[in-house]
Amino acid sequence: MSAAPPDEPRQPPCPPPERFVGDGPFMALRVEWLGPDAPLPLRLADPALLCTLRSEVVELSGRGEPVFLDRTSWCLLPAGFTGRVASLSATARVFLASARPALFERVAGEYAEFGMPLEEARALAAERRLLPRTTWVRELVHRYWWERQACGGRAENAATTFLEVELLKEACFLALEQREGAARAPHFTLETPSLVDRAREVVEEDLFRGWTVAELARRVAASESTLLRAFKRELGLSPSRYLRERRLDEAFALLQSGRFGVSEAAHHVGYASASAFAEAFRRRFGRAPSSVR
Incomplete structure (x- = not known):
């Protein structure tokens, strides 16, 4: 394997x-x-x-x-x-x-x-x-x-x-x-959310879970191939790439807050290795994570 x-x-x-x-x-x-x-x-x-x-x-x-x-x-x-x-x-x-x-x-x-x-x-x-x-x-x-x-x-x-x-x-x-009788409308839509929207909502509710594509597909009652086609069609990328980039976006926010070092941010978003995190971060943002402050 x-x-x-x-x-x-x-x-x-x-x-x-x-x-x-x-x-x-x-x-x-x-x-x-x-x-x-x-x-x-x-x-x-x-x-x-x-x-x-x-x-x-x-x-x-x-x-x-x-x-x-x-x-x-x-x-x-x-x-x-x-x-x-x-x-x-x-x-x-x-x-x-x-x-x-x-x-x-x-x-x-x-x-x-x-x-x-x-x-x-x-x-x-x-x-x-x-x-x-x-x-x-x-x-x-x-x-x-x-x-x-x-x-x-x-x-x-x-x-x-x-x-x-x-x-x-x-x-x-x-x-x-x-x-005073002037209540605002709730966040609600009568339109049925797309498969991708439902998958993204599931991810946001538990971002640090470490989702696999198979688990995500099960949660939205779709096959992996159907989910893959939907992500490619609507976002132009695969579910696994979306998950990876979404975690890196959150890592950027953690680093920018000044409260976390590179190793801490890597751990929080699910990377076992700080060096692997730094490599993925550099590919995503074109800069080293240590430069973000």
């Missing part, structure tokens, strides 16, 4: 965990993988933002009538909320981000002049609110989840702080618009 190409990312040493917990000065993040018979109990000390990370449907119960969360919605929950989240899909990945008091102060400090003083933000977060998940919210949630994984749970840097402020700010302004 021939050896794998030197720039091929390695497979992660272990499968994704069943839960992720990370704390920080402004926000505590908890991501749980749920099954239909394993609901997640909630007992919140701080206000929190709740949503799914994929296209599953979950039921949130507690304090009033149950509500359903899917890819079009997310929920702002008050401090002291008790209830549970149950998956109505085969599996569900639930994102729960608790906002510390200091985060409300940070949001008010940046957005008071735009109509979000501290008292207003706290009042909006004092009751359960089902909110539309806009395109910007969807991007924020996935980027924040990515950053927290990349940082190993740490959340004391400019990138995560920016995302935390934006998440709470968006929740507060969406709640304010909803209260």
Whole structure:
């Protein structure tokens, strides 16, 4: 059997965990993988933002009538909320981000002049609110989840702080618009996404998994040959090349942040060898990874 190409990312040493917990000065993040018979109990000390990370449907119960969360919605929950989240899909990945008091102060400090003083933000977060998940919210949630994984749970840097402020700010302004009868539309399209769009969404939800083309094809219910033809037709490249270039793009962002060295960035995006990573990086960007700062 021939050896794998030197720039091929390695497979992660272990499968994704069943839960992720990370704390920080402004926000505590908890991501749980749920099954239909394993609901997640909630007992919140701080206000929190709740949503799914994929296209599953979950039921949130507690304090009033149950509500359903899917890819079009997310929920702002008050401090002291008790209830549970149950998956109505085969599996569900639930994102729960608790906002510390200091985060409300940070949001008010940046957005008071735009109509979000501290008292207003706290009042909006004092009751359960089902909110539309806009395109910007969807991007924020996935980027924040990515950053927290990349940082190993740490959340004391400019990138995560920016995302935390934006998440709470968006929740507060969406709640304010909803209260005033001017709610925005959620991120949703009636058009059926293409095979490539579905495959790319699967990759973005778990970028560090170390996908193989066979696994990706199974997730989108297609054969490898069909997926290959679709990628060639729409993007002009193979699924394996797309996966490799997507990881290298994220590696560039890690290096540019100044928080990671070359070996650390290589490890985070799935390369077993720093030299193989440097070679692939140079082919992709025409420069050495050590030159990015």
